[in-house]
Each structure stands twice: as structure tokens, then as C-alpha cells.
Amino acid sequence: MFSYNLGRIVSPILLSIFFLINILNSQKLNKKLFLIPLLIILLAFYLIFKQSSLSLSSRMQYVGIFGANKGLALEIDEFRGHDKNNLKSRLLHxxxxxxxxxxxxxxxxxxxxxxxxxxxxxxxxxxxxxxxxxxxxxxxxxxxxxxxxxxxxxxxxxxxxxxxxxxxxxxxxxxxxxxxxxxxxxxxxxxxxxxxxxxxxxxxxxxxxxxxxxxxxxxxxxxxxxxxxxxxxxxxxxxxxxxxxxxxYGYMYAVRENKICEVIKAKYQQYDQFIFSRRIDGVPYIFPLFCLQFPPEKYWQTRQSRFVDGWHYIDAFDKFQFVDVVDEKIFDKLAPNNKIALFTNEEEKKTILPLLIEKKLISPDQQLIMTKSLINNPKLPLYLFTFRL
Structure with missing residues (x-):
């Protein structure tokens, strides 16, 4: 049901054609064999219909041209209004x-x-x-x-x-x-x-x-x-x-996320919490899971998620916290006496650095060290702040 469009559409049609060609080329033509491609096509239509009829969780509701909220009726009314909404316009639009x-x-x-x-x-x-x-x-x-x-x-x-x-x-x-x-x-x-x-x-x-x-x-x-x-x-x-x-290359192939993975793999045992936002990556939890080869059962036991508009957002698992944006609200998520590794982009750095200095988590003379970019690319700034509450 949750397969990709290529598997839902192309594969069933292609399998059906292969079966039909083999049946037609066989020496003994058995009419019952024609049921096989028919069943494949029916199953494919069922899966497509089932996928399209799901609630907001359906991907097709968002990317498909037949989605419920595509504004088709408004567009038709607009065209009919230009053509005085007569019989001809109703037939055309x-x-x-x-x-x-x-x-x-x-x-x-x-x-x-x-x-x-x-x-x-x-x-x-x-x-x-x-x-x-x-x-x-x-x-x-x-x-x-x-x-x-x-x-x-x-x-x-x-x-x-x-x-x-x-x-x-x-x-x-x-x-x-x-x-x-x-x-x-x-x-x-x-x-x-x-x-x-x-x-x-x-x-x-x-x-x-x-x-x-x-x-x-x-x-x-x-x-x-x-x-x-x-x-x-x-x-x-x-x-x-x-x-x-x-x-x-860095812009194309997630260089910031890969750099975060390098730090996480090297210093996983040294820190109690790792934090970065969806401003760096829209699905940030994927990279720690992959680079650490994190055990699935432990992930399911420790993950924290929320369901918004048909999408699951992973906010945390194990030592990792994922926020929409790094700002003053992150201090509510930090546990006392924990050693923190905080990753930010350029905009978030400008917001969080004065707060870290104000809370005396980073002294002013540490700024040059702490604000050194992990990536030597002006288009992809990534900064690492380390501190203990």
C-alpha cells in the first residue's frame, strides 16, 4: 500500500504484459491463465484506490493532481466566469x-x-x-x-x-x-x-x-x-x-549533515545531548540513525514524535533533540549538568550566541573558538557550540 508510484503503476502493468505475451506465445492456450494478469491489474487498482482514499496521511493527497485540496473547482469557476458561464463554457471547463x-x-x-x-x-x-x-x-x-x-x-x-x-x-x-x-x-x-x-x-x-x-x-x-x-x-x-x-557538491549532497555525523560518531560518548534543527535538514533524525547504525528497537523505545497535518515529526530519540529552529526555547529542553553539543546555521548562530554568553555558558573570549565553522563554505555555514549547564 505504501510502495512508490513506480511499483504501484509501472510494475503491475509490465508484469501483466509479460504474462500475456507468454500466454499468447505458449503452444497450449489455457484461458484460465488470462486470470493472472487480470488479477494483477485489479490488485494494482485496489492499492492505488486505497492509497488515494486514505486520510491526510496519504502522500497522494499532497503530490497527486487529484488531491482533495488542489483548488480545481475554483479554477473551473474562474474560467467559466471569463466565458460568461454559458453552456459552451460548461462543456469546455x-x-x-x-x-x-x-x-x-x-x-x-x-x-x-x-x-x-x-x-x-x-x-x-x-x-x-x-x-x-x-x-x-x-x-x-x-x-x-x-x-x-x-x-x-x-x-x-x-x-x-x-x-x-x-x-x-x-x-x-x-x-x-x-x-x-x-x-x-x-x-x-x-x-x-x-x-x-x-x-x-x-x-x-x-x-x-x-x-x-x-x-x-x-x-x-x-x-x-x-x-x-x-x-x-x-x-x-x-x-x-x-x-x-x-x-x-556540498550543496547537492548534504555536506552539513555528513559533517554532523562525523562529529556524532567521534564524540558520541563525550556528550549527553546533541541538538540541531530542521533549518539544517528537514528530516534531521535520519542522519544520526544511519551514521551510528542505531538499533531499531532502541530507537522505537526512546523516540518522541508528534503528528501534524498527516506527517510524523520526530522530536527526539536517545541523546538527540531536533527542534524547528534553534532559539531561546531550546534551554527548556536541556537537562541540568548535561554536556551539550549544539549545531547551528548562520542565522541561528546570531540568535543563540548572545544568549549563551548572557547565561555565562560561553565566555566572551571563547567566541572565536566556538564560532569557528565546521565547514569551509560560505553558502553552507555550520557551527558547533559545546557547553555544560
């Missing part, structure tokens, strides 16, 4: 047309140049920052798909057509998990496309060159031009990988 157009637009966006060629937001660590395709290879991706459909309808061996059908089928259903959610197109939710994009690009490249070889006399010039453009694309990628990427 309703839930069916709006969701249909949205779904179609979301789906087609996965084959657009904007999705395939543009650099992604480097703040999202779940997606590659680099484009899915080099610009010079984009035409071959499209021609590869067209040649695939052409091969599908040619008079070729049944086995070959089955293979082409499966490859095209996977490519065409792969965007569905992303299509039904907001923020489409998403390379993370359309993960099943990866690999098939390269496969059809290579197929289009080879097929195109084999056709040009027989029809054009100056094919060497075309190969040279494509080779130069390809080299430029590769050079652009290498420039990013060896020059831009190292500078952005």
Missing part, C-alpha cells in the same frame, strides 16, 4: 476536461526538449543536475522511437516484434507515475524511462546512419559535423563534472 488536459500535458512533457535537455535544479539531490540527453543526440532519440514503431508493423519474425513492443511499451508507460503528480515532468518519478532513452537514442543513431550511408555520397562530412557537435556536448559535461560539480 469541467473536471473531466481539466484533468484530461493536465494529464496529457504532464505526459507529453516527458518527451519535450525542456525535460530532456535542460539542466535541473541542483538543490534536488534525488535528480541528476545534468540533462538526460546531449543536444546532438536528441533527434536520434525521436527517430529511434519512430523507427521502433516502424519495426513493430513490419513483416518481421514474431519474436522480434514482441521484443520491440516490450521496449516501446515500457518507454511509453514509464512517465505515468510522474504524470499523475504535481511537478511533472520528474526524472525521479519517471525513473523507468532511464536506460530506454539511451537505448532508443542508440537505435535511432545506428538506423539513421545506415540509411544515410546508402543515400548520401557526402556522409563523411555529416559524420564529421555530428562528431564535432558531440565532442562539444561531451566537453560541456566534463566542464560541469570537473569544475562546477566539485564547487556545488
Amino acid at each position: 469541467n473536471k473531466l476536461t481539466f484533468t484530461g488536459i493536465t494529464l496529457l500535458g504532464n505526459y507529453l512533457s516527458h518527451f519535450s526538449t525542456d525535460f530532456l535537455l535542460n539542466y535541473k535544479d541542483h538543490g534536488n539531490v534525488s535528480e541528476s543536475h545534468t540533462p538526460l540527453l546531449f543536444m546532438i543526440l536528441l533527434p536520434f532519440y525521436y527517430t529511434g522511437i519512430l523507427f521502433g514503431f516502424k519495426e513493430l508493423f513490419k513483416k518481421s519474425p514474431k519474436e522480434k516484434r514482441s521484443q520491440i513492443f516490450i521496449l516501446l511499451f515500457v518507454l511509453l508507460i514509464a512517465p505515468l507515475p510522474s504524470t499523475i503528480t504535481e511537478g511533472a515532468p520528474s526524472s525521479k518519478r519517471s525513473l523507468a524511462m532511464h536506460g530506454f532513452i539511451e537505448l532508443f537514442t542508440a537505435f535511432g543513431l545506428v538506423t539513421t546512419f545506415s540509411l544515410l550511408k546508402h543515400k548520401l555520397k557526402s556522409n563523411k562530412l555529416i559524420v564529421f559535423i555530428i562528431g564535432v557537435l558531440f565532442a562539444i556536448n561531451v566537453g560541456t559535461f566534463l566542464y560541469f563534472f570537473y569544475w562546477i560539480y566539485p564547487k556545488q
Whole structure:
């Protein structure tokens, strides 16, 4: 029930197709075997329906385009108001047309140049920052798909057509998990496309060159031009990988959280409490659990959580306290005589440092030592304060 969209949508459809192909290709056709793919599809629909019908705890209520609080009715009323709310406007502007157009637009966006060629937001660590395709290879991706459909309808061996059908089928259903959610197109939710994009690009490249070889006399010039453009694309990628990427690595891959993990692993026994906020990371408890390989049973026994708007927030477990922001309220969470390790960002440091000095937990001459950043990166300041109440 709580599987990812890729498992709920793509896997059942693909399994059903594999079963159907095997059944149709078997020498003895047993009609009862057709129940297997039917049961798989029904089970998948049940899980999707069950997930969508859950209360606010359902992820689909937030990211799905069919969520309860998406403002669809208000948008429809607005469009109808512009068109004087007559019969024509009611036929054009309703839930069916709006969701249909949205779904179609979301789906087609996965084959657009904007999705395939543009650099992604480097703040999202779940997606590659680099484009899915080099610009010079984009035409071959499209021609590869067209040649695939052409091969599908040619008079070729049944086995070959089955293979082409499966490859095209996977490519065409792969965007569905992303299509039904907001923020489409998403390379993370359309993960099943990866690999098939390269496969059809290579197929289009080879097929195109084999056709040009027989029809054009100056094919060497075309190969040279494509080779130069390809080299430029590769050079652009290498420039990013060896020059831009190292500078952005910390921002992309949780360098602050990893630094906190280093301190925790090295000094776990030296401190009674470790504190940092969701300003550093939205789900801060994951990193101590992972880097310490914390026992699950001990985590469940010691964790403190709260349930807000369908989400569980972990506020503490074992020696760790997680707050929304580090400010004067954290002193209410500290136990007397405990040795504290407090991590802050730049903004929190400006708030908490005067309070620590005022409460004489840190003397003024310790400021330079205590405010030394753990990370030598102005975009990712991280500070460690150690004191005893």
C-alpha cells in the first residue's frame, strides 16, 4: 500500500504484459491463465484506490493532481466566469476536461526538449543536475522511437516484434507515475524511462546512419559535423563534472549533515545531548540513525514524535533533540549538568550566541573558538557550540 508510484503503476502493468505475451506465445492456450494478469491489474487498482482514499496521511493527497485540496473547482469557476458561464463554457471547463488536459500535458512533457535537455535544479539531490540527453543526440532519440514503431508493423519474425513492443511499451508507460503528480515532468518519478532513452537514442543513431550511408555520397562530412557537435556536448559535461560539480557538491549532497555525523560518531560518548534543527535538514533524525547504525528497537523505545497535518515529526530519540529552529526555547529542553553539543546555521548562530554568553555558558573570549565553522563554505555555514549547564 505504501510502495512508490513506480511499483504501484509501472510494475503491475509490465508484469501483466509479460504474462500475456507468454500466454499468447505458449503452444497450449489455457484461458484460465488470462486470470493472472487480470488479477494483477485489479490488485494494482485496489492499492492505488486505497492509497488515494486514505486520510491526510496519504502522500497522494499532497503530490497527486487529484488531491482533495488542489483548488480545481475554483479554477473551473474562474474560467467559466471569463466565458460568461454559458453552456459552451460548461462543456469546455469541467473536471473531466481539466484533468484530461493536465494529464496529457504532464505526459507529453516527458518527451519535450525542456525535460530532456535542460539542466535541473541542483538543490534536488534525488535528480541528476545534468540533462538526460546531449543536444546532438536528441533527434536520434525521436527517430529511434519512430523507427521502433516502424519495426513493430513490419513483416518481421514474431519474436522480434514482441521484443520491440516490450521496449516501446515500457518507454511509453514509464512517465505515468510522474504524470499523475504535481511537478511533472520528474526524472525521479519517471525513473523507468532511464536506460530506454539511451537505448532508443542508440537505435535511432545506428538506423539513421545506415540509411544515410546508402543515400548520401557526402556522409563523411555529416559524420564529421555530428562528431564535432558531440565532442562539444561531451566537453560541456566534463566542464560541469570537473569544475562546477566539485564547487556545488556540498550543496547537492548534504555536506552539513555528513559533517554532523562525523562529529556524532567521534564524540558520541563525550556528550549527553546533541541538538540541531530542521533549518539544517528537514528530516534531521535520519542522519544520526544511519551514521551510528542505531538499533531499531532502541530507537522505537526512546523516540518522541508528534503528528501534524498527516506527517510524523520526530522530536527526539536517545541523546538527540531536533527542534524547528534553534532559539531561546531550546534551554527548556536541556537537562541540568548535561554536556551539550549544539549545531547551528548562520542565522541561528546570531540568535543563540548572545544568549549563551548572557547565561555565562560561553565566555566572551571563547567566541572565536566556538564560532569557528565546521565547514569551509560560505553558502553552507555550520557551527558547533559545546557547553555544560
